[in-house]
Amino acid sequence: MATRTVTIASSVGLHARPASLFVEAVGETGLDVEIGRPGEASVDAGSILGVMALGAKHGEEVVLTAEGPEAEAALDRLAELLATDLDAQ
Template sequence: MAERKVIVESSVGLHARPAATFVQTAAKAPIDITVGKPGRPPVSAKSILSILALDVRNGEVIVIHADGDGADQVLDELAAIVSVP
């Protein structure tokens, strides 16, 4: 299982447009992907409601996990989405 710890740089956190882009990217991948805050249970990266419920804000760290072929590439794409200010 591949993992990335990323600081969310978006001024709105992982909400609205960044969340939609994040979920759309995750949904295209035919592998299991989860995201969460350290110390909290992860949620599906393919569920917009689950992502919004995490209440991830600017400057917070998230942990993204992916398992399967192409996991590293998908994690890089997802990390890039949340790293844009």
């Protein structure tokens, strides 16, 4: 299982537009990806409601996990996306 820990860069955290862009990118991977705070239960990263309900704020760390043949590369791309201020784009 591949894992990445990343700090949320978007100024509003994972709400509305940033969450939508992230969930869309997760869907493009074709993998089952989960996201959660370190030490807490994770949610389906492909679910906009799950990601928004997580309530991850700017500057908070989240952990991404996935399993599959392309999981390492997919998580690298997703972590890079979360480390970008998606509100500024």
